[in-house]
Amino acid sequence: MPAAAVAWVATLAVLFGQPWLLVGLVACSALVRRAPGQAILCAASGILFATLAAVRVQRAQAFHFGAEVTGRLTADPIQTASGWMVRLSIPGYPAQLPVFLTEQPDAWSGSLVTVHGQPGPSNRVGVGQTVFSGDLTAHVHSWTATVAANFRAICDNGLIPGMVLGDTSLQSPEDKQLYIDTGLSHLSAVSGSNVAIVCTAAALVVRGQRVRVGASASALALFVALVGWEPSVQRATVAGVAGLLAVLNSSKMEPLHALSLGVLFLLAADSDLAVNFGFALSVAATVGIVALTPLLMRVLGTGIIARAFAVAIAADIVTMPLIALMTGRVSVVSVIANVLAAPVVPIITVVGLIAAALAQVGFGRPLVILIEPLADWIHAVAAAMPLTTVEAGPIAVLLLGGWLIAALLR
Secondary structure, three states: OHHHHHHHHHHHHHHHOOHHHHHHHHHHHHHOOOOHHHHHHHHHHHHHHHHHHHHHHHHHHHOOOOOEEEEEEOOOOEEOOOOEEEEEEOOOOOOEEEEEEOOOOOOOOOOEEEEEEEEEEOOOOOOOOEEEEEEEEEEEOOHHHHHHHHHHOOOOOOHHHHHHHOOOOOOOHHHHHHHHHOOOHHHHOOOHHHHHHHHHHHHHOOOOHHHHHHHHHHHHHHHHHHHOOOHHHHHHHHHHHHHHHHHHOOOOOOHHHHHHHHHHHHHHHOHHHHHOHHHHHHHHHHHHHHHHHHHHHHHHOOOHHHHHHHHHHHHHHHHHHHHHHHHOEEEOOHHHHHHHHHHHHHHHHHHHHHHHHHHOOOOOHHHHHHHHHHHHHHHHHHHHOOOOEEEOOHHHHHHHHHHHHHHHHO
């Protein structure tokens, strides 16, 4: 964990252009002063990841944009207050390029596109400091776009494509906001939980540790083939692979060690993840679940329902300060909403993934019909919640979480 933390802080120091952030490196090194090997590893991580980030920033600054850029979409288009936004991966450019459009593009994650327009400066912190505005022309659609289109064609409930493939195009703006307010929006995003569900389901149908690992790896490969290789899938896949390595390791690799390896791998591949809220939320939620769930179960008990509440509360305690920093509001019903939704989530994910695969050959509708009532249940849970969010600052939420953790440690 210390090496991953140092690598993250070192990357932040470069991206923010604030050397004082390197104080965090000193603090982390102090924690391991009694372990010389760990201290050396932390120092090496700091130097390596700061260098990687600095080189990428310099390459981005030196990159020349003309009036036309060609690249692939790294995610589906996002609707904004003034139009649409997509992110492009461009050969030779070490960051994703945000592109703002006035009309909804006929392109999806993985599509090869050309944008005609003008570059401009960006005020966001990151490797790249350029945005683009113009008109988009799609050339080649990706396999994953075809997969999503075929699956959407057999779905009436917009939550199902979201939970299975991360495709929210069938969800209305009102439904999207409802899921955000009730803390259920993560269900419509490809994340580590999707990978965990798919890998676990595959492992349960076979016997033997190594056979189970092989089945999980195969299921993970199928999952990636269907949903694509966008950044959120990369994060989820690395988490899944780290978990598989932990299972294979006869010395029983600690979950946090596996997570640390995943963080190091992802930051080495993309320095911008250091300032990505989605990445921070994923890591924080995982750390919270691993570290706090056992403490909460001392208070709540060891039953299935108690464990579900413990996992939801643990994730909320550590992610609420980040959410408050992002939006200035936090959900007050996310724990109960997630507990009520939790029993049907694995069923929708696994059955829906099989249906998505069958949809590519003209089948799958009967399986979708089976899980539609379960998706309706999740929507009903979200719609039934009264007061959903309250205004809150990150400091206040952080202090509240600290007091809760202190109480659990007593």
